[in-house]
Amino acid sequence: MISIENISKWYSDFRVLTDCTTSVKKGEVVVVCGPSGSGKSTLIKCVNGLEPVQEGRITVDGDEVTAKHANLTALRSRIGMVFQHFELYPHMSVLENLCLAQEKVLGRSRSEAVARAEKLLARVGMADHVKKYPSQLSGGQQQRIAIARSLAMDPIAMLFDEPTSALDPEMIKEVLDVMVELAQEGMTMMVVTHEMGFARKVADRVIFMDEGAIIEDRPTTEFFDNPVSERAKDFLSKILNH
Amino acid sequence: MADFDFNVIWSSLPFLWQGLQLSLWLTFLSIIGGIVLGTLLALARLSGILPLSLIAATYVNLIRSVPLILVIFWFFFLVPLAIGRPIGSFYSALIAFVLFEAAYYSEIMRAGIQSVKQGQVHAGQSTGLNYWQIQRYVVLPQAFRNMIPILVTQGIILFQDTSLVFVVSLRDFMTASSIVARTEGRLVEMYLFAAVVYFVICFSGSMLVRSLKSRMST
Ligand SMILES: Nc1ncnc2c1ncn2[C@@H]1O[C@H](COP(=O)(O)OP(=O)(O)OP(=O)(O)O)[C@@H](O)[C@H]1O
Ligand SMILES: [Mg+2]
Numbered sequence: 001m002i003s004i005e006n007i008s009k010w011y012s013d014f015r016v017l018t019d020c021t022t023s024v025k026k027g028e029v030v031v032v033c034g035p036s037g038s039g040k041s042t043l044i045k046c047v048n049g050l051e052p053v054q055e056g057r058i059t060v061d062g063d064e065v066t067a068k069h070a071n072l073t074a075l076r077s078r079i080g081m082v083f084q085h086f087e088l089y090p091h092m093s094v095l096e097n098l099c100l101a102q103e104k105v106l107g108r109s110r111s112e113a114v115a116r117a118e119k120l121l122a123r124v125g126m127a128d129h130v131k132k133y134p135s136q137l138s139g140g141q142q143q144r145i146a147i148a149r150s151l152a153m154d155p156i157a158m159l160f161d162e163p164t165s166a167l168d169p170e171m172i173k174e175v176l177d178v179m180v181e182l183a184q185e186g187m188t189m190m191v192v193t194h195e196m197g198f199a200r201k202v203a204d205r206v207i208f209m210d211e212g213a214i215i216e217d218r219p220t221t222e223f224f225d226n227p228v229s230e231r232a233k234d235f236l237s238k239i240l241n242h
Numbered sequence: 243m244a245d246f247d248f249n250v251i252w253s254s255l256p257f258l259w260q261g262l263q264l265s266l267w268l269t270f271l272s273i274i275g276g277i278v279l280g281t282l283l284a285l286a287r288l289s290g291i292l293p294l295s296l297i298a299a300t301y302v303n304l305i306r307s308v309p310l311i312l313v314i315f316w317f318f319f320l321v322p323l324a325i326g327r328p329i330g331s332f333y334s335a336l337i338a339f340v341l342f343e344a345a346y347y348s349e350i351m352r353a354g355i356q357s358v359k360q361g362q363v364h365a366g367q368s369t370g371l372n373y374w375q376i377q378r379y380v381v382l383p384q385a386f387r388n389m390i391p392i393l394v395t396q397g398i399i400l401f402q403d404t405s406l407v408f409v410v411s412l413r414d415f416m417t418a419s420s421i422v423a424r425t426e427g428r429l430v431e432m433y434l435f436a437a438v439v440y441f442v443i444c445f446s447g448s449m450l451v452r453s454l455k456s457r458m459s460t
Contacts, residue, residue, distance in 0.1 A: 050364055077370025087365035091383050100379055101369035146365075153369055 001026045001157055001188050002047060007056030007066075009042060009212075016042050017053070018213045024157070029189045031199040031220075034209035035235060040192040043209065044159050047190065048072075048079045061156055077105045080150030080158040084166050086142040088134040094121070094145055095130045098152045106153065113152075120148040124178050140171030144178055157188040164195060194239055200224060208232045250428045251435050261418025262439070268336060268414070269401040275340035276400070277393065280347025284355055285377065287348065298348070305345035311406050314338045318410045331410040343400055350392050354385030391451045391458070398447040402440065415439065 002024040009017040016039050024030045032040050045051040047058060049065045049072045058065040063075055088097050098117035102108045108116070121127050124144040134142055143163055150158060163179070164172045176198050183189055183202040193199070199206055199220060206223040208216040210231050216223060227233045251258070286298035305313070317338040322328045358381050366376035386393075405416035413421070416436060423432035 045364075048368055050367055073367075073370045073372045075370075076368055079368070081364075081368035083361055083365065085359075085361055087359075087361040089362065089365070089380055089384075091387060101366075101371055104375050104379070105370040149369070159368075 001028070001061055002190065003057075003059045004043075004047070005057045007043075007046060007053045007058060009046065009051065009053045009055075016212050017046070018211070020056070020209075020212075020214050022207055022214055022217050024188060024190050026188055027186045028204045029183045029187075029191065029202050030205045030207060031203040032190065032192045032207045032209060033194055033196075033199070033235070033239075034215075038209040039212040040209055041161050042212075044081075044161050044190060044192055047159055048076045048081060050076075050081075073105070077101070077153055078156050080147075080153060080155035082143070082146050082150055082158065082160045082163045084162040086134070086139070086146045086166075088142055088146055088149070090134050092133075093130070094126070094132050094134070094137075097134070097145065098149050101149075102152050116152050117148070120151050121145070123151075124148045125174070138171060139167045140174045143167065143171075143175045147175075147178055147182075151182075157190070158182065160189065160191040160193065162192050162194070164193065196224075196236075196239060208235065210235075246431055247428060248431055248435075250422065250426045250431055254422045254426070257422065258415065258418050261413050261415040264332075264413060265401065265404045265415040268332070268339065268404050268407070269397065271336055272339035272343055272400055272404075273393075273397045275336070276343030276347045277351070279340060279344035280349075281351045281382065283344060283348035284351035287352055288355055302345045302348055305342055310338075310342050310403055311409060313342045314406055314409055317341075331407070331412045335407045335410055335412055339400070339404070343396070346396055347393070350389050350396060351385060353392075354389035355381055357388045358384045387458075391455045394447060394451045394454065398444050398451075401443065401447070 004020055004022050007017055007020050008015065020043060022030075032043065034040055042051055046053050047060065047065065049070065053066055056066065060075060060079060064070060065072070065075060088094075089100070092100065095114065095117055098120065099110070099113040102113040102116060103110065118127065118130065121130060124147060126141060126144055126148065129137060129141065129145075134145075137145070147163075160179070164175050167175065172195070176195060179189075179191070179198065180202055191198075191203070203220045205218060206216070206220050207214055208223070208227070208229070208231075215229050216227060216232050218228075223232070224236070227236055283298045283302060286294045287302070289295055314335055317334045318331065321334050321337060362380055362384070363376055366380045371379070404414050407414050408417040408420075419432050419436040423429045426432075
């Protein structure tokens with residue numbers, strides 16, 4: 001479904017990604033972890049073309065994201081993305097947040113969009129909050145709505161960039177629960193997270209990055225039970241014992 | 243000086259009211275036109291397309307380095323030359339104000355657009371919205387809302403500046419007051435009255451700005 005082949009990326013002369021290669025099959029859940037600044041966010045943003053790459057090739061469902069004249073808006077409308085800071089539109093109600101792209105990008109009628117929005121809001125447990133504005137909601141609630149907003153586009157895959165790291169501890173679970181459910185329903189997911197419990201539970205593979213390179217890319221249990229690289233061992237011991 | 247006669251105000255009120263209407267109408271239209279054109283200039287400047295941003299930047303810097311009164315003059319003489327027929331002082335003044343104010347509004351809108359977090363743009367992009375849709379539905383409403391107090395402040399300055407249209411013999415409120423002052427020989431009364439009217443209008447504007455600011459910070 002998602003194929004990343006030998007991509008490299010520079011910010012002027014600073015190399016953020018070095019020859020990264022991996023793939024995510026249909027229905028697979030892949031967790032990306034690694035120390036701060038290792039390039040996780042950058043990698044995931046390259047997948048839907050939010051960040052351009054200088055070398056290498058990325059395809060999603062057969063369409064090349066990195067092609068010169070790629071139709072990025074069409075591509076992006078098929079890939080959901082959830083951000084660390086939710087990024088709900090603060091000037092729109094919850095319902096408007098969910099309807100905007102459905103109507104403007106997919107051309108759904110108002111009533112179709114509303115029906116889809118209401119269904120997804122119910123699914124993430126936010127049915128009672130359609131008329132509210134983001135500022136009236138807790139972080140956990142906002143993130144669940146952000147997930148619903150992505151799902152409203154009926155994406156073929158979902159990207160998550162540290163969806164719980166801006167949340168207070170007591171709200172992390174409500175968001176992870178939604179993500180676990182999504183994973184179990186067979187959604188193709190690429191998730192940057194340090195929630196190792198989540199990784200163990202639903203991830204098929206774990207990718208470990210450091211300094212812009214993919215150091216390990218292995219099935220979940222193998223990764224946790226015997227990480228090969230020193231850097232991954234080091235990272236795991238720090239993160240599991242905090 | 244001893245005997246003030248404020249009746250002169252009462253008797254010339256219809257005449258003054260006409261002047262005030264012109265001032266307010268010119269202010270209103272210039273604010274609308276200035277914001278629309280200013281927003282386009284700001285978008286051009288931030289577009290990342292070099293020729294576009296260069297043209298916009300040059301325009302803004304050029305306009306901001308000439309006095310408004312000169313621009314009003316220019317358009318009074320230039321527009322008829324350019325289109326081959328007179329368009330009247332009001333429209334030439336309006337064009338001058340819109341083009342002049344657009345330079346200032348574009349700087350305000352540019353700051354406003356930059357105040358919207360990059361993550362908002364990413365959110366829009368990730369759902370497949372195109373550039374114009376993101377500007378229209380996501381960025382500009384937030385930019386505009388963040389900048390309302392400064393936009394209103396600029397509007398107050400603009401209202402005061404409309405008094406410059408006397409140079410193309412338009413009869414705005416200030417000019418009307420002067421005419422009454424001179425023909426009736428009541429300079430002190432009229433200029434005092436004009437000051438009070440300007441003060442009341444501009445002060446109400448400032449209060450509006452203040453209440454908007456405090457409402458926004460909650
Ligand atoms: N726009 C940019 N310009 C220059 N350098 C950048 C830019 N964005 C990110 N970087 C740098 O690229 C590197 C990788 O950043 P990235 O955000 O992908 O890391 P990350 O693994 O997501 O880290 P974190 O866990 O802190 O989110 C960092 O060193 C960062 O400083
Ligand atoms: Mg990151």
